[in-house]
Amino acid sequence: xxxxxxxxxxxxxxxxxxxxxxxxxxxxxxxxxxxxxxxxxxxxxxxxxxxxxxxxxxxxxxxxxxxxxxxxxxxxxxxxxxxxxxxxxxxxxxxxxxxxxxxxxxxxxxxxxxxxxxxxxxxxxxxxxxxxxxxxxxxxxxxxxxxxxxxxxxxxxxxxxxxxxxxxxxxxxxxxxxxxxxxxxxxxxxxxxxxxxxxxxxxxxxxxxxxxxxxxxxxxxxxxxxxxxxxxxxxxxxxxxxxxxxxxxxxxxxxxxxxxxxxxxxxxxxxxxxxxxxxxxxx
Amino acid sequence: xxxxxxxxxxxxxxxxxxxxxxxxxxxxxxxxxxxxxxxxxxxxxxxxxxxxxxxxxxxxxxxxxxxxxxxxxxxxxxxxxxxxxxxxxxxxxxxxxxxxxxxxxxxxxxxxxxxxxxxxxxxxxxxxxxxxxxxxxxxxxxxxxxxxxxxxxxxxxxxxxxxxxxxxxxxxxxxxxxxxxxxxxxxxxxxxxxxxxxxxxxxxxxxxxxxxxxxxxxxxxxxxxxxxxxxxxxxxxxxxxxxxxxxxxxxxxxxxxxxxxx
Numbered sequence: 001x002x003x004x005x006x007x008x009x010x011x012x013x014x015x016x017x018x019x020x021x022x023x024x025x026x027x028x029x030x031x032x033x034x035x036x037x038x039x040x041x042x043x044x045x046x047x048x049x050x051x052x053x054x055x056x057x058x059x060x061x062x063x064x065x066x067x068x069x070x071x072x073x074x075x076x077x078x079x080x081x082x083x084x085x086x087x088x089x090x091x092x093x094x095x096x097x098x099x100x101x102x103x104x105x106x107x108x109x110x111x112x113x114x115x116x117x118x119x120x121x122x123x124x125x126x127x128x129x130x131x132x133x134x135x136x137x138x139x140x141x142x143x144x145x146x147x148x149x150x151x152x153x154x155x156x157x158x159x160x161x162x163x164x165x166x167x168x169x170x171x172x173x174x175x176x177x178x179x180x181x182x183x184x185x186x187x188x189x190x191x192x193x194x195x196x197x198x199x200x201x202x203x204x205x206x207x208x209x210x211x212x213x214x215x216x217x218x219x220x221x222x223x224x225x226x227x228x229x230x231x232x233x234x235x236x237x238x239x240x241x242x243x244x245x246x247x248x249x250x251x252x253x254x255x256x257x258x259x260x261x262x263x264x265x266x267x268x269x270x271x272x273x274x275x276x277x278x279x280x281x282x283x
Numbered sequence: 284x285x286x287x288x289x290x291x292x293x294x295x296x297x298x299x300x301x302x303x304x305x306x307x308x309x310x311x312x313x314x315x316x317x318x319x320x321x322x323x324x325x326x327x328x329x330x331x332x333x334x335x336x337x338x339x340x341x342x343x344x345x346x347x348x349x350x351x352x353x354x355x356x357x358x359x360x361x362x363x364x365x366x367x368x369x370x371x372x373x374x375x376x377x378x379x380x381x382x383x384x385x386x387x388x389x390x391x392x393x394x395x396x397x398x399x400x401x402x403x404x405x406x407x408x409x410x411x412x413x414x415x416x417x418x419x420x421x422x423x424x425x426x427x428x429x430x431x432x433x434x435x436x437x438x439x440x441x442x443x444x445x446x447x448x449x450x451x452x453x454x455x456x457x458x459x460x461x462x463x464x465x466x467x468x469x470x471x472x473x474x475x476x477x478x479x480x481x482x483x484x485x486x487x488x489x490x491x492x493x494x495x496x497x498x499x500x501x502x503x504x505x506x507x508x509x510x511x512x513x514x515x516x517x518x519x520x521x522x523x524x525x526x527x528x529x530x531x532x533x534x535x536x537x538x539x540x541x542x543x544x545x
Binding site: 070071072089090091092094095096098100102104105106107115116119120121122151152153171 | 434436437439440441442443444445446450453454455458459461541542543544
């Protein structure tokens with residue numbers, strides 16, 4: 001175990017608070033006029049450069065939390081802030097990777113990756129050459145060289161996921177919000193993209209150079225593998241049940257998955273949500 | 284296409300031609316046996332077609348009619364597409380415009396002919412107006428449907444990338460609605476072509492065969508003055524063939540405009 005890796009793995013825990021959900025509640029009005037509480041009394045801080053994973057069974061309000069941070073939904077009560085400023089709507093400082101990829105089917109790989117830079121504020125001040133260079137670099141980063149002029153419907157699920165990731169990264173947002181981005185992939189592709197995600201996030205670099213990530217998944221092993229901390233949520237209504245520190249050293253890789261501590265953490269979190277997960281399968 | 288596939292295709296066409304050919308032959312035989320002067324015959328139709336094409340009358344009439352169709356079609360598209368996009372994206376616009384559109388939509392294009400003639404005379408402008416009116420509705424209805432049917436996640440993606448409303452309209456809503464818009468244009472072109480024949484026939488009646496030109500006008504002359512049934516049938520067939528060619532051309536254009544859907 002390299003001391004440097006342990007050091008960089010811990011720095012995030014003392015960094016400034018980037019995102020904060022403070023006593024947040026979110027209700028949705030049902031068709032019959034009754035209100036459904038999606039998220040209740042949720043308080044959670046995410047630090048600058050931290051990889052925060054939210055895990056929980058279906059219906060625990062994970063996606064609602066992400067939409068609140070993205071500004072795509074507003075809380076019924078409580079505060080949601082970035083750098084201590086209230087989040088009032090979506091913005092290019094918070095990039096979102098959607099569960100169903102949300103690629104523009106009429107644009108090629110390049111057309112999708114350059115989208116935010118061409119038409120949004122993220123590309124302000126970039127001339128065409130600088131923009132093309134950044135697009136090319138991000139396509140390379142996710143390993144899509146050679147597929148630049150393909151359309152999304154010509155790509156496999158894993159490749160589409162890479163396009164969505166390259167588009168997210170090309171905009172260089174301060175915060176990456178990712179909603180079950182790997183859920184639709186087969187097991188092997190998933191492991192490969194987990195490794196790549198950590199590399200792209202910057203697990204080899206000092207914590208100060210990393211972006212802040214909020215990542216949603218229902219896969220506990222994925223959560224433990226990726227996260228600095230895992231926020232465990234439960235259902236009816238969606239609440240925060242526990243926040244688990246993941247002290248596994250970085251950079252992480254195949255050895256991490258075989259680490260007894262990795263197994264123990266996975267078991268522990270499974271124990272926290274097992275009863276509800278079982279209940280969810282019979283109701 | 285391989286030689287084998289080509290042969291299969293040839294066979295398929297051959298099989299499909301059995302019934303039409305039988306009907307044509309029976310028509311010819313029966314017509315020669317029992318028909319009078321008012322009965323058109325396949326042999327006479329072919330001869331009439333050859334004369335009309337050779338003289339240049341038929342091609343000229345088709346070109347005149349097509350010019351009017353395209354004119355009306357372009358006017359309709361320029362109004363209906365922006366209006367449809369506004370209706371599909373802004374509730375207030377839709378609530379106000381939709382009742383007006385739906386009130387006029389069942390009124391057949393030919394029913395506004397009196398107004399068109401009173402306002403625009405019996406020439407080309409009246410015919411163009413009638414085509415524009417007929418073509419307007421399928422375009423606007425399909426554009427509204429396309430603009431409303433945009434995948435909401437794509438709109439969310441655009442908003443998280445900080446796009447303005449105008450940029451979102453141009454880069455997300457319009458391309459997402461494009462397949463619907465093109466379907467509307469395709470229907471509109473067919474409807475416009477149908478309307479032009481009726482409009483020219485009717486305008487021709489009003490003008491007393493005074494030569495405003497076009498295929499409908501040509502039919503009117505054959506009907507009202509020279510009473511040539513074979514030539515009228517030639518015009519009808521020409522109308523059908525032109526409609527088929529227009530539709531195939533527009534389909535090819537649609538495929539070229541939407542390379543991602545191939």
